Amino acid sequence: MSNDTLERVRVFAPATVGNVGPGYDVLGLAIDGVGDIVHAHRIDEPGAARLLRIEGADMQPADDNTAVVGARGALALCKADFGVELVLEKGLPIGSGLGSSGASAAAAAMAVNLLAGSPLPPDAFVGVCAEAERVASGAPHADNVAPALLGGVVLLTPHGRPIRIHSELELGVALVTPAQRVETRYARETIPASIPLVEAISNNAMLATLVYALATNNAELLRGTITDRIAEPRRAPLIKGFAEAKQAALDAGALGASISGSGPTIFALCNDVAKADAVQKAMSEALHEINIAHVHRASPVAKRGAHAIDDDGKPLHQPEASA
């Protein structure tokens, strides 16, 4: 906790992969080097949060933007005697499946926390940021906001705080995003309210194995656990080139590949970032061959969640922001 009263702060929150394979609504991970930035400054209006403008995206500021909802929730949690005005700098495309709305919420909530003198740890804001997601998608899911706040690979526990999984694996993530938009709200509707028991059992075994593999630093045990029988089969038809890109990732040696969040981004988990780079090239080539426009990148799993940055975008010293 700092004794200095900050007047303004700039916070970066990373992109995230939600629904990591078998972890529908349960597992998420943060992507290094890409995300949203929130600039926040204090105003003398306790509890108020206003979004002045949005840069980097063709979006109008609105009161139901996740940054606003996240900031308001954080002001209440921190019992702040001030309000905030925000500028949101989008580094993430909307509706790409990379946790765009969650990153905005996480950055705004952490900005408020910093302005308030960091009274709370980052995981305290998962609830208010998940509530912001409810505004965006109709359901209060936390598998994007939790890794955006905490960094790393995060397990949502129904009975307690989210757990950042401790692993010594230095995993890389390959990402391709076909040039189309999938609305989270619509994508959620593809998943029925009831599912076959065999699908639930399969995902349950796969997720438990995936988490055990991470905890025991066993990359080879990870291989094959990115197998989702709940969301992927139902959403894949919405995503152009999904089958081709996934096959290319596996052929190129990825540990597994699936849909990031509600898509259209396709992610592949890899042993390290060098392999992720080779895999993203293979996925990109596969999409290129069938004339599907897309963007592509490779990144390590982010070690840091939402954190203050300086004018050059470099992290500020801020021990309380890492989980």
Next chain:
Amino acid sequence: MSNDTLERVRVFAPATVGNVGPGYDVLGLAIDGVGDIVHAHRIDEPGAARLLRIEGADMQPADDNTAVVGARGALALCKADFGVELVLEKGLPIGSGLGSSGASAAAAAMAVNLLAGSPLPPDAFVGVCAEAERVASGAPHADNVAPALLGGVVLLTPHGRPIRIHSELELGVALVTPAQRVETRYARETIPASIPLVEAISNNAMLATLVYALATNNAELLRGTITDRIAEPRRAPLIKGFAEAKQAALDAGALGASISGSGPTIFALCNDVAKADAVQKAMSEALHEINIAHVHRASPVAKRGAHAIDDDGKPLHQPEASA
């Protein structure tokens, strides 16, 4: 592997808790000190397995006994040039939910492996023992046979060998078995072919957290993860005194409690065996107060799976039998 040719062997396989909380068909654990014994001797009839008699239970030897089916499968797997005659000594009541049929299969399969000179590791027999369970219950589940073979807490992985979870926790298990019988076949019918998505997500998160807690030796994180929304709510009404016994276990400090396999045994997981002893007393008292006859015990989680024993029931030296 041994070079001696054994003529006869005696193998003990432990009782097991299947469906451990949220791990329906996915997680099982072995109980120390109680289980079935198979006495096997070679006969000159390659591939044949015959059950001569059953001791300790009012059951007739039959060709579809899991010991016979397990032994036959093991003879084929081991490419044995002999057959076996078996005597099954039941230490476990049938239909108690403690993996009685699975223990018989595991003991018989390991007996064959030992007579064949231990050509295969214990986890190689999970498939044939699960097939034996199919004969008994109509479904080829492995959450009893895998821990009966391997010992410890075992995660069934859909894409590979079962994993014995490495944990330094010295957990204790409290068990009460009301004097009634629940047929596995019937109990399975209480679980519908489709289940609500929210139940699948809850179990998925709980099981992943449970496994992470074991892997990180975090007993307090275990607390609350024995929460099953799939099987327990549907099967609890079949079990006399379930609600009372579970509440007594939690009040006495158990980490969690649920139905063992398809019941009627109720298990409670505890920090250690001393706590398990206090918890089984509390559960027993709760059942006694409402006049439900039952048996009760407390045991550590078994470190060993199926293993050879001498005439006094003591383990023989047998390094290949521990996973």
